[in-house]
Amino acid sequence: MEIYRNLRNLFRFGSSRFDGPMLFFMFLLFGIGMIVMFSASVIPAEREFSDSYYYLKKQLLWGFLGLILFLIFCQIPYQFLVKWSFVLSLFSLILLVAVFIPGLGKSVGTSYGRSFNRWIQIAGFQIQPSEFSKISILLFSSYFFYNFDFKKINWNQKKIVSLVIIFLTLLLIVIEPAFGTTVELLLVLFFFVLLAGFPIKRLFILGASMIPLLLVLVTQVGYRKKRLEIWLDPYKFRFDEGHQLVTSFRAFFDGGSTGKAIGTGYAHRYLAYSHTDFVISSFVEDFGFVGFLIFISIVLFLMVRIFFLLERTKDKLGFFLGSGILILFGFQTILNLFVVTGIVPVTGISLPFLSYGGSSLLTIFILFGILANITKRENLVL
Numbered sequence: 001m002e003i004y005r006n007l008r009n010l011f012r013f014g015s016s017r018f019d020g021p022m023l024f025f026m027f028l029l030f031g032i033g034m035i036v037m038f039s040a041s042v043i044p045a046e047r048e049f050s051d052s053y054y055y056l057k058k059q060l061l062w063g064f065l066g067l068i069l070f071l072i073f074c075q076i077p078y079q080f081l082v083k084w085s086f087v088l089s090l091f092s093l094i095l096l097v098a099v100f101i102p103g104l105g106k107s108v109g110t111s112y113g114r115s116f117n118r119w120i121q122i123a124g125f126q127i128q129p130s131e132f133s134k135i136s137i138l139l140f141s142s143y144f145f146y147n148f149d150f151k152k153i154n155w156n157q158k159k160i161v162s163l164v165i166i167f168l169t170l171l172l173i174v175i176e177p178a179f180g181t182t183v184e185l186l187l188v189l190f191f192f193v194l195l196a197g198f199p200i201k202r203l204f205i206l207g208a209s210m211i212p213l214l215l216v217l218v219t220q221v222g223y224r225k226k227r228l229e230i231w232l233d234p235y236k237f238r239f240d241e242g243h244q245l246v247t248s249f250r251a252f253f254d255g256g257s258t259g260k261a262i263g264t265g266y267a268h269r270y271l272a273y274s275h276t277d278f279v280i281s282s283f284v285e286d287f288g289f290v291g292f293l294i295f296i297s298i299v300l301f302l303m304v305r306i307f308f309l310l311e312r313t314k315d316k317l318g319f320f321l322g323s324g325i326l327i328l329f330g331f332q333t334i335l336n337l338f339v340v341t342g343i344v345p346v347t348g349i350s351l352p353f354l355s356y357g358g359s360s361l362l363t364i365f366i367l368f369g370i371l372a373n374i375t376k377r378e379n380l381v382l
Contacts, residue, residue, distance in 0.1 A: 014382040018074060018372050019309055025302040026353070026368055032295065033279075033354035034059065039263045040282035041275035041356060055275055055356055062358035066365030073369025074376075078321060081370065085139035089165050092136040095120065095129035096172040118176045128359035130178045133169055134328060135366055137185055141166055142321040145192040180335060180349035187331050188324050195320060231345035244278065247271040248340045251281040259288035275356040277348060281340050303330050309375040312382070318374040325367045 011021055034056070041055035048054075073081075081088075099105035099117045106119040106126065119126050144162045166189070173182050193203060226241065234242040234249075251267035254260060265285035267274055274282045284292050303326060310322045329352055336351040338344040350360040373379075 013309065013312060014377045014380055017377050019305070019375055022302065022305050022309065022375065023372065025298055025305070029298060029302070029353040030063065032283075032298075033351075034063065036279055036283040036286065036354055037275050037356050039286055040268060040271075040279050042263055043269055044275060058358070059356055059361070062361045065358075066362050069362060070365040070369040070372075073366050074372035076369075076373065078318060078370055078373050082139050082143045082317065082321065085136060085143055086162075086165075088136040089140045089169065092129065092133045093165065093168060093172070096133060096169065096176075099129060099176060116176065118178055125358070128357070130173045130176060130181045131357075131359040131363045133173065134181070134185065134363055135370075137166065137169055138188065138321060138324045138328065138367070141189055141192055142324050143317065145196040146317045146320045148196045178348065180347035183347075184328060184332055184335070184349075188327050191327050192320065192324060195323065227345045227347070231342065234342065243270075244272050245342055245346060248278055248281040249342065251285040252341065255284040255286070255288040255292075257288050258290055259284070259286045262286045277336065277350055277355060278340050279354050279356070280337060280351055283354070299333055306371065306375070309380065312380040313374060314379055314381055318379060322371055322374040325371050328367070329364070 013019070037059055038053075038056045042052045045054040045056075046052045098120050104120055104122075105117050106121050118128055118130060120129060140162070144159075144166070148159075170182055170185060173185070190203070190207065194200065230237050230242045230245065234245040236242065238246040247267055247270055251265060251271065254265055254267070263286070265282070267278075267281050267285050271278055271281060280292075280295075283295065287294075306322070306326050310319055310326065313319045313322065332349060332352055335344070335347075336349050336355075339346055339349060350357055352364045353361070
């Protein structure tokens with residue numbers, strides 16, 4: 001009885017300044033991610049750098065920096081961050097432009113002739129500005145739509161400049177190209193427009209009118225058209241571009257119910273990007289369908305907990321911003337799972353807290369730091 005009472009008190013909203021269950025499951029995901037990422041990265045690290053711990057050491061460093069940033073941002077009032085979101089958005093635009101500057105930006109070629117300009121190299125470190133732009137877009141657009149009244153639209157210079165900044169940010173991300181990130185941000189903006197009171201019927205008509213443009217972007221752009229062909233019949237391309245997706249399918253099949261001996265599966269040896277975008281495939285190969293269900297349960301519990309916390313927020317701005325973070329986290333997770341299971345065409349999208357990559361890890365820690373600040377006890381109706 002005493003254990004039950006303690007557990008009930010632990011899960012009671014406002015039982016501590018920062019919500020304990022949310023933080024516990026967030027760090028649990030990160031801990032699982034470190035184990036899985038290490039398992040998936042051992043062979044690539046040994047093959048490329050003659051050091052099995054190469055990726056683990058770098059991810060631990062990024063994780064330590066992420067933890068520091070999390071602790072900083074959970075103490076900074078989110079209202080202050082929103083107040084400076086215009087400056088942050090301008091800085092984000094500068095970084096997005098910098099990826100195209102020779103000597104500063106890093107361009108990576110592909111087998112089908114397309115170059116990707118997504119990274120900046122500074123002092124031996126490689127950062128991805130499109131990841132950090134998620135923070136500035138969330139802060140800036142949440143404030144913009146929080147103050148927007150669709151019943152009394154008053155177009156002034158400030159509103160027009162705000163829309164231009166949002167548009168330029170999305171445009172630069174598309175040009176990189178980072179199509180997955182663009183879709184993520186568009187979904188968040190769609191959600192903000194919905195929250196701001198734009199008529200649902202008109203919103204869906206507007207969304208439907210954009211479908212032809214999206215079809216053109218997918219079917220007429222070389223590398224996206226190729227990815228669409230691979231997605232429709234990956235086994236036809238299993239010895240070249242389709243190998244990644246076919247190997248992911250095999251990892252899910254080989255994992256069975258409870259998985260194989262950790263790090264011994266086929267995907268660990270032959271799956272490209274097994275420690276980055278396709279890390280969940282290696283996870284299922286190691287821990288099987290049971291492990292996958294546990295992972296999904298943790299993610300769902302975390303999202304439901306955040307949802308109920310946001311329901312109790314006193315401030316509408318905090319609700320807007322927190323909801324945007326929740327939508328971004330949930331959609332990014334779903335999109336990654338859909339990619340590795342072949343439900344949607346392959347696009348570069350990391351799995352929050354699990355995929356290798358400093359920029360994505362720092363970004364998600366910062367966003368959860370902001371979320372912890374929004375949902376702290378004094379900001380909730382209890």
